[in-house]
Amino acid sequence: MSAIFERVALIGLGLIGSSIAHAARRKGLAGEIVGYARSAQTRETAATLGFLDRVADNAAQAVEGADCVILCVPVGAIGAVTEQIAASLAPGAILSDVGSVKASVIAQALPHLPDSVQLIPAHPIAGTEKSGPESGFAELFDGRWCILTPLPDNDVDAVSRLRAFWEGLGSMVDIMDAAHHDRVLAVTSHVPHLIAYSIVGTASDLETVAESEVVKYSASGFRDFTRIAASDPTMWRDVFLHNKEATLEVLGRVTEDLFALQRAIRWGDGDALFERFSETRAIRRGIVEAGQDTARPDFGREKPPQA
């Protein structure tokens, strides 16, 4: 594939930023890939791992002359980073991001930007529970969706180029407006993460059951929640602070439904429980059929070696 951008600048070099670099190199999507991270240690690790053509000394320097800039920082940092780089952005450059919340990204970034810059927010639905520059890999986006939430006045050609870039990274691309994105992701991602964080926290706080017992017998269900509850705390704090309305709305529905099940247990209503538990199998089937999860039992987990 020929290069889609002459120079891509990545601000933030964690799991997503480093994976974009790996995946762009795999297909030669960028003439040059420049990167910057706030932490000196991350910049050093990136230089050592060698997934960039150049590591910049600051964010403004990194974006100079780039025709595509992708902010791979926690959602809460978008406003400050955009302010830092705005004056250095090339005319006509695309400014994008990878955040899990989109309306807030637009609200934070737009006021700082000259009209000549195309702000096209993006959200790759891909990741693992690992973070940091050493956790990235070229295949992360393969077969995963990436949602673009362009603005009404975006240049059509710019949106097409960013779309082609994400397809080149391995993704399938969908387009929707930012507000709908935030509602969808509240359901599929934000509230599930909040609940996982919550229940894992609760389990470690109980007085009647030791944490060692929770760990020991976690294969009975609990461990499934601990994976996403091991995700990056800064990123997730920002997600909830910046997608407050949608998260609270979905959370209200979840707790309402949970209370209905709780009531069924208290009153011994086995039929209500059975009915609910039967409906949910269909969704799992749909996800497997849509190629969004493995059909292998237990996620195809390998058993770790025993002590």
Next chain:
Amino acid sequence: MSAIFERVALIGLGLIGSSIAHAARRKGLAGEIVGYARSAQTRETAATLGFLDRVADNAAQAVEGADCVILCVPVGAIGAVTEQIAASLAPGAILSDVGSVKASVIAQALPHLPDSVQLIPAHPIAGTEKSGPESGFAELFDGRWCILTPLPDNDVDAVSRLRAFWEGLGSMVDIMDAAHHDRVLAVTSHVPHLIAYSIVGTASDLETVAESEVVKYSASGFRDFTRIAASDPTMWRDVFLHNKEATLEVLGRVTEDLFALQRAIRWGDGDALFERFSETRAIRRGIVEAGQDTARPDFGREKPPQA
């Protein structure tokens, strides 16, 4: 390994029953393995798959002459099945089970049993989201815990033999009292399953987000919940009806903690969120270090082929 029991009878031939048969054969733990399932189709499948030495026509016939009988039926069926087989149990036989709740099993079974029978409840902490006789496999219990909850008047030798049998099946064995078991499992298994069932159900009921969107973008977290929400509805209905007190108690704590996070989101308390999200990583680490989950990112899931 030489046979631990002369004849093992399995009542119920789903995932667990069939896996016991496969695993017992692998090590020659039983001179003969006899099985029975209520459904004629399950009995036929078991006969075709050939993991039993003999398929019996009814439960009473299956247990005749067996020195170990294991009930692999939903917890709610324990009383009725025990009543059916009680008169046919051999003197000195061990009667065990595999249910996820233990105090209720004792309460249901004990009244039907002659003093000559050793009731030793057991719970292998192993399984997948699949059910039925074709889903069983010999390695299911390898490296997984099995909890025995013996009664105070159990014969020491009988408990040792059942322990050796489970170790032969591949398990590590722990012993605790039934009430404590039920509290521990409420935390590590029952409440996680209830929450997974609940949130998966909620997601399919929302008006503002289509179910197709939930499926499509499920890789962002939601799909992790759908695996255990695809578990057997009958089994899980019975678990909640028979471990009501402990489930409701833990559920109360979970919702209390969830409300605290909800409040932190509403009031924009980022520090409270960050603190909670940082604590939970340690538990994940503990589970991986204890050999109870894989260290590979994303459970080491293989990506399914894309459409």
